[in-house]
Amino acid sequence: MISQETIEGFLDRLASGQPTPGGGAAAALQAAQGAALLSKAASFTTGPRFAEHEAAARRLAAKARDLIPQALALADDDEQAFDRVATAYRLPKDSEAERTARSGAVQDALREAVRPPKKLIMLTKTLLGLGEELAGFANPDLRSDLAAGLEAIRAAAAGARAILAADRKDITDSGIADTLQVPASNAADIAEACARLSEQLRMQIRAAHR
């Protein structure tokens, strides 16, 4: 499990000449970092200055925290699903029968491999929603952490979108390929909204200049 690896160990594997973990697992890890930063920003929105929002902040902190293991599970899922794709591509293709079997195995594996990035895009949408709510009342001292969190969530959505584009290219069943259009378009919207909110937070930081 990626969650139990050391950061150095995971990055070694990410950098390696092995097919997995790849961009999909890294994107999921970025979503986990974004969730953690939202949780931190919410956790610091306590005390008399934020009495009015304390209950909401506590709820958002707990929600964001719960999404960390979900994101990490998607990193594992992505690694396993893409392992199957890589294994299928390594099947022999010398005879016509082998080529048919290989092609079937690749298509089966690809159909499964699109699931983790699709789920990741849904997760980034949830995270963006939490970020938007939190940005309305978060402790101003945590705005930069919140912005950094949104940039991480943006990277997760945009990364998942690139992975889906690559999977789509290789999926021969156009019906299945077409089911990837909505998630891809959602990912684009989420990435844009994250960047916009991060920019807005940066502007609020600048406006608070002493």
Place this chain on the structure above:
Amino acid sequence: MISQETIEGFLDRLASGQPTPGGGAAAALQAAQGAALLSKAASFTTGPRFAEHEAAARRLAAKARDLIPQALALADDDEQAFDRVATAYRLPKDSEAERTARSGAVQDALREAVRPPKKLIMLTKTLLGLGEELAGFANPDLRSDLAAGLEAIRAAAAGARAILAADRKDITDSGIADTLQVPASNAADIAEACARLSEQLRMQIRAAHR
């Protein structure tokens, strides 16, 4: 050291109600992930199809790999430097003398705290350069990983920019505050260039549609 923590352990601390690690350390970790993904994309650019570029790919893979520990060291530096800021803010401020001492300690700590994000922005510039070179000839099968890597590098640059904006707001010496303008503007350019190159890679993936 962050590199030796488990991913779960680091994310727990990132999500916690402790001031550090915060957005700056997370941004540095994103740069490390970006470096790892560039290294992977370069590592897969080998064999007869890429004979012409094999030497360049090997050089880029090694360079990107070397930047992983540098990025992780910046995550540690950021955590330590921001610990000092948080400690200074907790100094007593009951008397005029205490307020003066506290304010001096905060300013000293902030002056140091801007260094890791400034260095991180320079690191993302180097990574973007490697990504641009690699995008010219990388194995097309790795384009989505390369794009995901650029999105991670973009998040690192944009995150560091938000952190610098927050530090700048609190720095009273306008001479020092002004030295942050160039890194901030660089970070904006780097983030934009990363997003552009990632988008270009996604378009190339789409154009290769079977």
